Amino acid sequence: MNPVSTASTAPASTTTSAGPRYPHLQAVIFDWAGTLVDHGSLAPTQIFVDAFATFGIALTLDEARGPMGLSKRDHIRTLLEDAGLQSQWQARFGRASTTGDIDAIYERFMPMQIAHVGRYSAPIPGAVEVLAALRGAGLRIGSCSGYPRQVMDVLLPQAMAAGIWADHVVAGDDLAAGGRPGPFMALGNVLALGLGDVRACVKVDDTTPGIEEGRRAGMWTVGLSLSGNETGLTLEQLQALPDAEVAAKRAAVTQRLMASGAHLVIDSVAQLPKALAEIDARMARGERP
Template sequence: MQATPYRYTRHYQGLVQAVVFDWAGTLVDFGSFAPTQVLIDAFAGFGIEISLAEARLPMGLAKWDHIQALGRQAGVDARWQAKFGRSMSKEDVDALYAAFMPLQIERVAEYSAAIPGATTVLGNLRERRIKLGSCSGYPRVVMDKLLPHAAAQGLRLDHAVATDDLKPGGRPGPWMALANVIELGVGELAACIKVDDTVPGIEEGLAAGMWTVGLSLSGNETGLTLSELRALGPDAIQRHRQRATAKLAQAGAHYVIDSIADLLPVIDAIEARLVRGERP
């Protein structure tokens, strides 16, 4: 007897249950300078000059992977070969990472002021009984320094995953985002939103089956301090916004907004789509 195949499609039609946030460039550190500037200083300790633009290209990856990807860029590789007579090896990445980590731990709080609007948005989400998760390219030793500093500014989340907490690895894989889902006890991936300022972070959310929201002006893609951004004219700001939006949208972001301060209307829009039975 031949079995008859049946197709059953289940659509979640409820509210948003959880938001998983990135940290640098999303909740804290407007312009995302803590990871990039410290990387520049770590490479300088090896006699290699890298630019801020070069340091930003692999942003969102775990920091060891970030250093390796940075060393593979054509310009950085050429400078490394000119100084050492070879391309960067795994042992070189290990050495750079070892130099980078104490600097990152020491200076992460220096750069990690709360992004305007972050505390208000988190408070509103709590009032709506939405659970608050987070993950980062930072390893645990850096997260342990960052979290109390963030909490002192009113940024308290329900869970935080560091890139080395899990064996499978970091972004762009889904594991850190899914670890939040498990810890927060959320039963519907379609009820979750990932908010991030980097391409790997958007890819992470998509891989986890979540809605994704990119940030165009507060994070890595624009890479300006708040005061630098405010000093620009409207046309210059719009050019930054358009360039960053295009990159994050191409990565698959369902929505792109300027900063976390603009998130609440997106929550409403996603909830309206969920009620209609739409999925990420």
């Protein structure tokens, strides 16, 4: 059986005769692209490539994925710090890039991202059912994204229409303190939702900065190996791969996410209930993140 078939993405049940329970947990805080929607996290990646192309700079999809998880302006800044891209920039413009150039690319990027994010708003298989199950278990649902607020304002209504919504959303430019890999957006959810213990929160993310964010906030962290940026494939592309290639990608991404601090790594959000049950059991034994 293909390990990434649609049939395998149904969420694991956490229901007992007394109902679904995670007695030691209070909330789950999700990323968006590559975690709840947009399998493969394609929307931001392609737009970075397109935005740089308008300046005559050739950026590959793999290069664009490198800093994913950061706020989009920080993402652009980090890309321009790459020696190869900086060399391209200097060859084209006769000088090193400046803060003003970062602003110019960001201003070019933003309308392109706003125009196209809706194309990639489809829920990742299992996400709708998992969110419903977690709410049924009494958990609060927080979320944060590297997307700016203007982009989230386009994405959120479309995601909600498809059954994806959170009790609170922090966008990448909402907080003066900054974004990932700092803990600020995750902690913004803690404050907004009135959560009493960061150790009873789980951060779920498909990027290494997102996992670092959760760890710095003092939370449990669950990484996603196949649905998001680190693998970077649509569900159809992933399902078309031989099982051995899927296994190799899973292993490589798992190693990267664990190195960034993930407590657990699963294929996609569809497997989250089982991961939460494991975390809850570890807390019952006295473990803390």
